[in-house]
Amino acid sequence: MSKKETAAAAGTTADEFEDEEAREFSRRGFLKIAVGGAGVAYAGAIGYPIYRYLSTPVEKSAELAAVKEVVLPNADKLLKGSALMFKFGVRPSLLIHHADDSWIALSAVCTHMGCTVAFNPATAQIECHCHGGKYDAKTGENISGPPPKPLKKFDITVGQGSVTVRRA
Amino acid sequence: MSKTQDYIVERLGIGEVLAHARNKTVPKHEYSFWYYWGGISLFCFLVQLVSGILLLLYYRPGPEAYDSVRQITYETHFGWLIRSVHNWSASLFLASVFIHMFSVFFMKAYRSPREFGWFTGLGLLGIGMLFGFSGYLLPMDTLAYFATKVGLDIPSSIPIVGPPIANLIRGGLEVGEFTVQRFFTLHAVILPLLFLPLLGLHLWLVQKHGNAVPPGEETKPVAERKSIPFFPNFVAKDLAMWLITLNVIALLAALFPWQLGEMSDPLGSAPVGIHPEWYFMSQFQTLKVFGKLFPGYAGEALGMTLFTVGIALWALIPFYDIRGAASSRAKKATYFGIAVITFTIVMTVWGYLSV
Ligand code: FES
Numbered sequence: 001m002s003k004k005e006t007a008a009a010a011g012t013t014a015d016e017f018e019d020e021e022a023r024e025f026s027r028r029g030f031l032k033i034a035v036g037g038a039g040v041a042y043a044g045a046i047g048y049p050i051y052r053y054l055s056t057p058v059e060k061s062a063e064l065a066a067v068k069e070v071v072l073p074n075a076d077k078l079l080k081g082s083a084l085m086f087k088f089g090v091r092p093s094l095l096i097h098h099a100d101d102s103w104i105a106l107s108a109v110c111t112h113m114g115c116t117v118a119f120n121p122a123t124a125q126i127e128c129h130c131h132g133g134k135y136d137a138k139t140g141e142n143i144s145g146p147p148p149k150p151l152k153k154f155d156i157t158v159g160q161g162s163v164t165v166r167r168a
Numbered sequence: 169m170s171k172t173q174d175y176i177v178e179r180l181g182i183g184e185v186l187a188h189a190r191n192k193t194v195p196k197h198e199y200s201f202w203y204y205w206g207g208i209s210l211f212c213f214l215v216q217l218v219s220g221i222l223l224l225l226y227y228r229p230g231p232e233a234y235d236s237v238r239q240i241t242y243e244t245h246f247g248w249l250i251r252s253v254h255n256w257s258a259s260l261f262l263a264s265v266f267i268h269m270f271s272v273f274f275m276k277a278y279r280s281p282r283e284f285g286w287f288t289g290l291g292l293l294g295i296g297m298l299f300g301f302s303g304y305l306l307p308m309d310t311l312a313y314f315a316t317k318v319g320l321d322i323p324s325s326i327p328i329v330g331p332p333i334a335n336l337i338r339g340g341l342e343v344g345e346f347t348v349q350r351f352f353t354l355h356a357v358i359l360p361l362l363f364l365p366l367l368g369l370h371l372w373l374v375q376k377h378g379n380a381v382p383p384g385e386e387t388k389p390v391a392e393r394k395s396i397p398f399f400p401n402f403v404a405k406d407l408a409m410w411l412i413t414l415n416v417i418a419l420l421a422a423l424f425p426w427q428l429g430e431m432s433d434p435l436g437s438a439p440v441g442i443h444p445e446w447y448f449m450s451q452f453q454t455l456k457v458f459g460k461l462f463p464g465y466a467g468e469a470l471g472m473t474l475f476t477v478g479i480a481l482w483a484l485i486p487f488y489d490i491r492g493a494a495s496s497r498a499k500k501a502t503y504f505g506i507a508v509i510t511f512t513i514v515m516t517v518w519g520y521l522s523v
Pocket residue numbers: 110111112113114115128129130131132133145146147
């Protein structure tokens with residue numbers, strides 16, 4: 001039996017029925033919003049702590065990564081034509097002392113897919129062995145292969161007994 | 169039958185299962201050989217389960233990961249064997265799943281009413297590859313480290329939401345002990361929880377719809393088609409295949425034991441000749457080639473688009489190839505399959521030749 005028939009059978013008039021239907025409707029609408037709202041609230045109340053729980057090490061790592069300056073003791077003694085790997089925050093980075101006595105500090109994270117690059121003293125290029133990317137070791141410019149961007153460059157000061165590397 | 173046997177058989181309804189198995193038949197024709205590959209995949213999975221549980225007893229995720237795998241490989245009695253079996257069987261699992269998938273594709277067994285067999289199968293393959301990817305990091309040697317680094321760069325190349333998601337999976341900005349712990353949870357808890365029910369559904373669908381016959385057989389009148397009983401004939405052959413698979417795994421594991429590389433060094437450069445496992449090789453080589461042809465972002469974007477579109481088309485094939493075996497759609501689907509298989513093989517071989 002449909003609602004209308006039920007109403008008729010119970011002897012109610014059509015008007016009363018319309019009223020009831022409207023009320024029924026708003027009650028249902030209210031219920032929907034209430035249930036939906038409670039659902040969202042629960043999802044948030046459960047989801048937020050889990051999200052924060054999972055992202056704790058990410059936040060720590062981001063804090064570490066936020067350093068502005070790294071001092072590398074004794075790095076000024078780096079031989080000409082050789083390179084040194086160091087961590088800038090959490091990222092592997094590269095300090096190169098070129099044969100012509102120039103210095104450069106670059107991020108060692110390949111701009112293609114994030115492998116760690118290597119300095120090749122024989123060719124004076126920086127190479128990535130993951131997909132064959134190459135960079136100019138004097139400037140960090142990407143010269144061949146998949147890398148889309150140059151390596152990030154740092155500012156450096158070569159002092160007595162240390163090299164200071166700063167975010168550019 | 170003894171009284172106890174009767175007692176158990178009756179209460180568990182084993183009689184019904186056996187009756188069902190006896191009535192079930194498996195088609196017999198020139199391509200019947202390809203019916204075994206699903207079963208071989210299943211067997212490899214069971215080997216993974218057992219060897220995985222054994223590794224679980226000594227493996228320690230987190231900062232000790234490398235050391236614990238070193239102990240398993242070089243200090244625990246037969247630890248090298250268990251680990252080697254786990255690795256080889258993983259490879260064989262994926263290989264047989266690929267063979268199974270392509271044979272289903274060319275027999276056109278994805279057609280109505282077996283669409284969900286196809287979808288669940290692809291789901292299982294996807295989870296299988298995630299098993300491979302997550303398991304690969306667990307020893308934390310140099311190769312594992314860089315494979316994960318590059319692999320996680322794929323989600324982080326998705327604009328805006330990509331990097332935070334990748335960071336969350338990685339547990340930081342760089343691959344480290346948190347990553348191992350997370351990958352371990354994924355590998356040993358989450359993925360099995362997803363895999364097992366999906367596998368159950370997949371097997372149920374095979375039971376429900378039976379084996380598909382290739383289009384060539386379909387055109388024959390029913391009276392001319394041959395079949396063998398599922399139980400015991402097909403089961404016996406299936407078990408024979410399992411035995412062969414077991415022997416192959418044992419031989420490979422014993423003759424080519426899996427090695428452990430140098431411990432990963434977060435400051436070390438990627439070693440020369442680095443490459444992923446064979447089942448990621450075709451994707452790896454494509455990215456590399458595209459990177460050379462189209463330097464910069466274009467190469468990666470193009471490669472990713474190609475894979476996404478290709479996989480989507482592949483997955484949706486049951487909705488496209490719906491007419492008879494002689495229809496042009498059916499032929500196009502077959503050509504597509506041939507193209508995919510050729511591309512994959514060429515790229516994989518090329519990848520190995522150029523490392
Ligand atoms: S990650 Fe360096 S070339 Fe791809």
